[in-house]
Amino acid sequence: METDYINQHKRNLVYALFCCLLLTACSWGTQRPEKASSQAEEPEIFPDYRDVTVPVNISPLNFRLTREADHQYVLITGEKGGRLECDGQRSLRFDPDAWRKLLEENAGSSLTLTCSSREAGGWKTWKSFQIHVDERPIDSHLVYRLIEPGYEKWHIVGIYQRDLESFDEKTIIRNDMTGYNCINCHSFCMNDPNRMMLHMRAVHDGTYIIRGKEIERLKTKTKQTISNLTYPYWHPSGKYITTSVNDIKQFFHAVKEKKMEVFDLESDVVVYDVEQHKILSAASLITKDAFETFPAFSLDGKWLYFCSAPAREMPADYDKVRYHICRVAFDAGKGALQLPVDTLVRADSLSYTFPRISPDGRFLMYTETAYGQFPVWHKDAEIRMLELETRQPVDMTLLNSADTESYHSWSSQSDWVVFSSRRDNGLYTLPYICRIQADGRPAKPFLLPQEDSEKYDYQLYSYNLPELVTGEVTISPYAIQQRAHEGPTTQVAFE
Incomplete structure (x- = not known):
């Protein structure tokens, strides 16, 4: 009898919940603009997705109008057909299936977006803008480190992957999971999530x-090298990893325009043989x-690129160190x-770092700054590119901004x-994605989309070392954790 009563009570609760959901659903209808006044300007939105070029497989570009309004609305129409509309009080979130379709x-081709906002004086409809859809997909995953943009210490540091x-x-x-240590400098072989x-x-x-599923743990400091392995890059064969060894220091500026400097007392470049466990x-x-x-290998494996500067007295000459970009046959x-x-x-009057060669071997992309080799703290830092065959620069104006561009x-x-x-905002490093066209010219880049466009307001972490990979990293965090806590460590040799 008691069981029957409980079951009946559960059925009544389920029915009541269903009725509430039904009534709520009836009020969920899209609020479209009525008697809207047309505006001559495009809307101010965040992230700024106006006239960007996106890959065909990108997640929804959810955004919000930055104006004070009690409701927002957008209609999207496709040049080849199809339409999608969305509304919301604080932001605009698109249905993923409808967006993908x-x-x-x-x-x-292109999408045309027409935004409206309901303000104190009624609805306003803003000038339409476009999003260009490139038929070439992007690699499916992005790997990055999330870290508080502090200087002296950290708390939670993690390496994450985003579909x-x-x-x-x-x-x-x-x-x-590993004793609140520092975790850094992740790197992949040829965009392969399994290496x-x-x-x-x-x-x-x-x-x-x-x-794959194998995890090696190495001790990499030797008598012949000044430090553990530092900034790595894989050879396309997977047999070698080139990396710097650095005696890294930092200091802080006394003026608000500058925060800090990271510099090397000394540094070298080495090549590590993955199979033989030795530095060559x-x-x-x-x-x-x-x-x-x-350092970085070319994607045919025949060249080793690196940055080189004449040694100076450090830190006294920190702002006089300027790095060339060089290469040597391997x-x-x-x-x-x-x-x-x-x-x-x-490097005549400027300094150049982070050389990265396109997989097709055509372009060298690098970072330019006034001095030094760690431009992430330099507001003037910009990304440059060189066509390798002609050694002519590519105009990267559309990619850069008035603030720091680095890795x-x-x-x-x-x-x-x-x-x-x-x-x-000048404080947090965020990942931008950019289409590089056949002639090397960049399209307007776009900020990594989030399900909630306000996420960048409340997630107080910098995105560090964004790396594109062709699939999901399948190794379990618990496998890495176990390897950190248990098992042997291999001492690397120098020969």
């Missing part, structure tokens, strides 16, 4: 190399009269460099890049 239907076709974000590893490396500093320190002396650049750092069969060194971008990485097909920028 609209983009696929209009690949290679660019949805809003699904997953943890690769977080430092609250990855990262460093842990302090507790459970070491370089972790992940190949014949493939390393170890000198006392120059600072070498930020013989993968012998594991050796072949001189001479070729200087591609000469960047290519997609596997050389048609998209992701880069770090502080253009939105």
Whole structure:
């Protein structure tokens, strides 16, 4: 009898809930603008997705009008057909399935967006703008580190992956699983999510190399090198990793216009043999009269690119250090460099760092700043590009902003890049995606979309080292955690 009463009570609750949902659903109808006054200006929106070029497989570009309004509305029509409308009080969120269908239907053409806002004086409809849909998809996942933009210490640091076709974000590893240590410098071989490396500093320190389900933990400081491995880049074969070794220091400015400087007391470039567990002396650049750092292989594996500056007295001459971008031939069969060194971008009055070669071998992208090799703290830092065959610069004006642009990485097909920028508030580094056209010219970049366009207002973390990969990183965070806490550590040799 008691059981029957409980079951009946549950049925009554379910029925009541159904009725409430039904009544609520009836009031959910789209609020379209009525008797709206037409405005001559385009709407101010965040993120600014006006006239951007996006890949056909990107997640919905949810945004909000930045005006004071009690309701917002947008109508999207496709050049090849289809339409989508959306409204909301604080922001505009598109149905993912409808968005995906609209983009696929209009690949290679444009969408026209017409926004309206209901304000104190009634509805206003703003001048329409377009979003261009490129038929070339972007690699499906983006990997980044989220870190508080502090200077002296950190609390939670994690490396995450984001599905660019949805809003699904997953943890690769977080430092609250490994003793609140520092986790940094993740890198992938040829955009392959199954071949990855990262460093842990302090507790459970070491370089972790992940190949499929196998995780190696390495001790990489040797008597012949000045530090553990630092800034890495994989050889396309997966057999080698080139990396700098750096004695890194920092200091803080006393003026509000500048925050801090990161510099090297000394630095070298080495090549690590993944299979033999040794640093190759014949493939390393170890000198006392120059600072070498930020190495990268070409995607055919035949060239080793790096940054080099004449050694100076540090920190006294911190603002006089200027880095060239150089390259030297690399013989993968012998594991050796072949001189001479070729200087591609000469540092006369500026400094150049972060060389990254497009997978098709056509372009060299790099960062320009007034001095030094760590431009993330430099407001003047911008991204530049060189066509390698002609050694002619490409106009990158449309990609850059009035604030810091720094780290960047290519997609596997050389048609998209992701880069770090502080253009939105000057404090937090956020990831922007940009189409690189066949002639190398950039389209207008766009901020990584979020399900909630206000997320960037309340998530007080910087996105560090954004890297595009062709699929999901499948290694479990718990597997990395277990490897950090247990198992042997291999000491790297120098030969």
